[in-house]
Amino acid sequence: MAVAGNTPTASFLTKIGKMQSAGCRLCRITREARGESTDGLAAETHGHINSADCKGMATTFTAAHHSIWRHLYDSMHAAQKLKSKLKFVTLDKESNMSTLWQQEKFLRICSKEDLAKKAEDIEVTIPDKKSQEARYNLDPESFFVFRFWGRRPDGVAINEALQIGYFLVFNFVMGNRGSVVESNFYTKLKKLDVQEKDKLSADHVTQVCRAHNRVIVSFLLQVQGGTRPTTEGSRENIGHNVHV
Ligand SMILES: [Zn+2]
Numbered sequence: 682m683a684v685a686g687n688t689p690t691a692s693f694l695t696k697i698g699k700m701q702s703a704g705c706r707l708c709r710i711t712r713e714a715r716g717e718s719t720d721g722l723a724a725e726t727h728g729h730i731n732s733a734d735c736k737g738m739a740t741t742f743t744a745a746h747h748s749i750w751r752h753l754y755d756s757m758h759a760a761q762k763l764k765s766k767l768k769f770v771t772l773d774k775e776s777n778m779s780t781l782w783q784q785e786k787f788l789r790i791c792s793k794e795d796l797a798k799k800a801e802d803i804e805v806t807i808p809d810k811k812s813q814e815a816r817y818n819l820d821p822e823s824f825f826v827f828r829f830w831g832r833r834p835d836g837v838a839i840n841e842a843l844q845i846g847y848f849l850v851f852n853f854v855m856g857n858r859g860s861v862v863e864s865n866f867y868t869k870l871k872k873l874d875v876q877e878k879d880k881l882s883a884d885h886v887t888q889v890c891r892a893h894n895r896v897i898v899s900f901l902l903q904v905q906g907g908t909r910p911t912t913e914g915s916r917e918n919i920g921h922n923v924h925v
Contacts, residue, residue, distance in 0.1 A: 691725035706904040707737035745892040765874035770837040779830035800829040
């Protein structure tokens with residue numbers, strides 16, 4: 682449905698004349714429950730539902746993201762070539778670029794100053810989010826470097842002998858820009874010295890499809906059931922029939 686573009690979202694249903702408004706139904710329920718205005722609702726598209734932008738889906742979406750990433754990271758680690766000098770680093774919740782660059786093994790790759798300089802060139806090309814506007818206005822000079830040091834990679838692999846680090850960011854998006862574009866995915870796996878790429882890729886696609894299905898089912902149950910959206914919850918039960 683994601684690829685065919687016919688997920689029964691309000692956006693799609695409005696297009697085919699089955700609904701009056703393309704505004705997100707779950708965001709509406711969430712806002713109404715909080716007594717907030719329902720003006721200017723985001724369009725209920727496949728992309729919106731499958732993102733943390735949808736207020737009622739944030740918990741479900743984040744849990745799905747973590748679940749797929751955990752599976753992929755463990756699979757890549759397990760399928761590494763025996764001779765590989767690349768080590769997967771275990772990250773804790775506090776790990777961001779700043780805390781990583783306090784460690785000797787990262788400082789040996791390059792100095793903090795050199796990294797900040799290079800990172801700034803890239804960061805200025807990435808637009809700031811609405812929520813970051815105040816921070817930008819406060820100090821536009823240091824905003825981009827500050828934002829870079831606060832970035833939290835999903836995973837890190839490091840080759841200490843060659844002084845190379847790979848910082849892995851997993852975006853849970855389906856379709857052409859997603860994590861399952863084969864050639865791109867294979868190139869990255871190769872860089873990480875991962876073997877059995879076909880099996881790993883097939884497993885990953887299965888995981889992504891299952892997770893998308895869980896997300897969509899959770900969404901539809903919440904908007905059609907008229908129950909309160911899941912904005913809080915544990916990892917084990919993240920919504921109606923959604924267990925991760
Ligand atoms: Zn929404």
